[in-house]
Amino acid sequence: MKKHISVITPCYNEEGNVRLLIETIGKIFESLPQYTYEHVLIDNCSVDKTPAILREIAATNKNVKVIFNERNFGWIRSPFHGLIQCHGDAVIYMVSDFQEPPEMIPKFLVKWEEGYKIAIGIKQQSKENPIMFAVRKFFYNILASASDGEPTIKNFTGFGLYDQKFISVIRDLDDQYPYLRGLVSELGFERVEIPYVQPARFSGKTSSNFFRLYDVAMLGFTSHSKLPLRLSAFIGFFSAIISFLVAVAYFVYKLLFWTRFEVGLAPLVIGVFFFSSVQLFFIGIIGEYIGAIHTQVRKRPLVIEKERLNF
Numbered sequence: 643m644k645k646h647i648s649v650i651t652p653c654y655n656e657e658g659n660v661r662l663l664i665e666t667i668g669k670i671f672e673s674l675p676q677y678t679y680e681h682v683l684i685d686n687c688s689v690d691k692t693p694a695i696l697r698e699i700a701a702t703n704k705n706v707k708v709i710f711n712e713r714n715f716g717w718i719r720s721p722f723h724g725l726i727q728c729h730g731d732a733v734i735y736m737v738s739d740f741q742e743p744p745e746m747i748p749k750f751l752v753k754w755e756e757g758y759k760i761a762i763g764i765k766q767q768s769k770e771n772p773i774m775f776a777v778r779k780f781f782y783n784i785l786a787s788a789s790d791g792e793p794t795i796k797n798f799t800g801f802g803l804y805d806q807k808f809i810s811v812i813r814d815l816d817d818q819y820p821y822l823r824g825l826v827s828e829l830g831f832e833r834v835e836i837p838y839v840q841p842a843r844f845s846g847k848t849s850s851n852f853f854r855l856y857d858v859a860m861l862g863f864t865s866h867s868k869l870p871l872r873l874s875a876f877i878g879f880f881s882a883i884i885s886f887l888v889a890v891a892y893f894v895y896k897l898l899f900w901t902r903f904e905v906g907l908a909p910l911v912i913g914v915f916f917f918s919s920v921q922l923f924f925i926g927i928i929g930e931y932i933g934a935i936h937t938q939v940r941k942r943p944l945v946i947e948k949e950r951l952n953f
Contacts, residue, residue: 647732684723687713
């Protein structure tokens with residue numbers, strides 16, 4: 643009996659990419675006759691022609707399955723929801739803009755057949771904006787160093803193949819805002835990392851912006867590291883010691899040179915602004931953790947589906 647492979651692709655305003663991506667993946671599986679496949683696309687309430695294109699393709703290609711969301715549920719929840727809707731023997735996650743090359747699919751399958759439960763792509767180089775690549779790489783390094791337990795994986799976007807055993811585990815987690823990249827390292831399934839060069843985006847403009855990247859960064863820290871909280875305690879402790887020593891030094895110096903030494907307002911103003919900024923920074927960090935707790939305790943669904951095609 644042939645093994646069944648699911649390919650999951652989240653999309654939002656990808657009218658210039660989805661048709662070619664579906665055709666490309668179809669051709670890849672034509673060259674892999676030992677497998678059957680389904681291509682699941684979850685549309686996050688696109689406002690361009692993407693929904694119409696998906697309907698047109700799904701009407702004639704029964705390998706293509708589509709989930710339409712009621713609204714845009716963000717680029718964390720919607721892709722994860724799509725991932726856990728797949729029931730193939732293995733599930734391949736890839737985005738729709740060709741920055742994760744479909745040509746990697748046969749390589750993932752070879753490693754899966756060798757016994758690995760997870761085969762993931764690791765960006766060694768990228769043809770995207772070099773500044774953005776450097777910023778992402780810096781974040782991955784910081785998060786890997788700060789993670790509790792197993793370090794998170796550097797230069798990993800979620801692109802890869804996941805055995806259904808892994809999918810079954812994350813399906814039962816009941817995580818309201820899941821960080822897939824961290825779960826891959828945290829859950830401990832045997833994995834292999836395959837390097838690749840990330841191509842430039844094929845068509846259209848990315849929906850990523852500073853706030854979305856910041857959201858992912860904070861999600862990574864709040865989900866897999868207590869370092870920011872501990873850092874705030876350490877900095878507060880050492881700042882208190884330094885402040886006490888400076889106060890003692892000023893007091894002694896004033897006693898020794900009572901008439902000549904004027905303290906002035908400058909040290910006071912600088913100190914107030916410095917310590918206020920430190921406090922506000924770590925109040926913000928604590929707020930991120932409280933926000934993460936708030937998200938988890940509300941128990942809202944990952945997404946609300948509007949319609950399914952070909953399921």
